[in-house]
Amino acid sequence: MPPESNVAEAARSQLAAVVGRPRAYDGPRTNARPAAVLMLFGVLDSQDSGHEAMDAAVSRDLDVLLLARATTLRSHPGQVAFPGGRIDPGDADVVAAALREAREETGLDPAGVEILGTLEQIPLDYSRHLVTPVVGWWRHPSPVHVVDVAESSAVFRTPVADLLNPANRGSIIIRRGGQEYRGPGFLVPEGDGHQLVWGFTGMLLDGLFDRLGWTEPWDDTRELPLPLA
Known part of the structure; x- marks a missing residue:
């Protein structure tokens, strides 16, 4: 295996190759509320994965930044998410919005983040948001933590x-009103337990991993239980 620095650069190059150029934001064009999330990848200083990925570009210390939403929030309480939120009038573009939200939620220093590009905008009908995923590379990682306990219960690099x-x-399978929702789920270690990544965040990760060619064969018939509310 090549040196870790070369492996990390290979992962960064693959990410950069599958994203588009950052989108300009010139105000809302629909009734949907514009929002942005930051999908920030980097290299861990410690706590490497015990799993050796099939793709050589995925080193044991390649990581992505996630947070757990506070259980007291009205919207998606307790769910694991990417840093992000609505675009404010003062934000220059979706990149500025994603970096501002990430700084407000995790305390990271945006100066250490290299923006690689954006993914396609995703409409969320149930919340009337139009979300732009912004993909970044953590050139110079900074400490992260829960900034506001009313917003987040944990911040972690997975x-x-x-x-x-x-x-x-x-x-993840949700059956309600005669209908069934099925989506990808990821059960990952965090602290003394595990975090379940699903919903919008799970969908984004699943889609990006497929696009990168990083996905390993997995059993989609295995049902992961949702945490008790």
């Missing part, structure tokens, strides 16, 4: 190899 590990993958 090894990508743990997310790709088939043993940590499964499907």
Whole structure:
């Protein structure tokens, strides 16, 4: 295996190759509320994954920044998410919005983040948001933590190899009103327990991993239980 610095650069190059140029934001064009999330990848200083990914570009210390929303929030309480939120009138573009939200939620220094590009905008009908995922590379990582306990209960950097590990993958199935929602789920270690990544965040990770060619065969018939509310 090549030196870790070369492996990390290979992962960064692959990410940069699958994203588009950052989108300009010139105000809302629909009734949807514009929002942005930051999908920030980097290299861990410690706590590498115990899983060796099939793709050589995914080193054991490649990671992505996530947070757990506070359980007291009205919207998606307790769910794992990317830093992000609505675009404010003072934000220059979606990149500025994603970096501002990440700084407000995790305390990171935006100066250490290299923006690689954006993914396609995703409409969320149930919340009437139009979300632009912004993909970044953490050139100079800074300490992160929960800034506001009313917004987040945890901030953590998860090894990508743990997310790709088939043993940590499964499907989330919600049956309600005669309808069934099925989506990807990731069960990953965090602190003394585990965090379940699903919903919008799980969908983004699943789609990006497929696009990168990083996905490993996993059992989509395995059902992961949702945490008790």
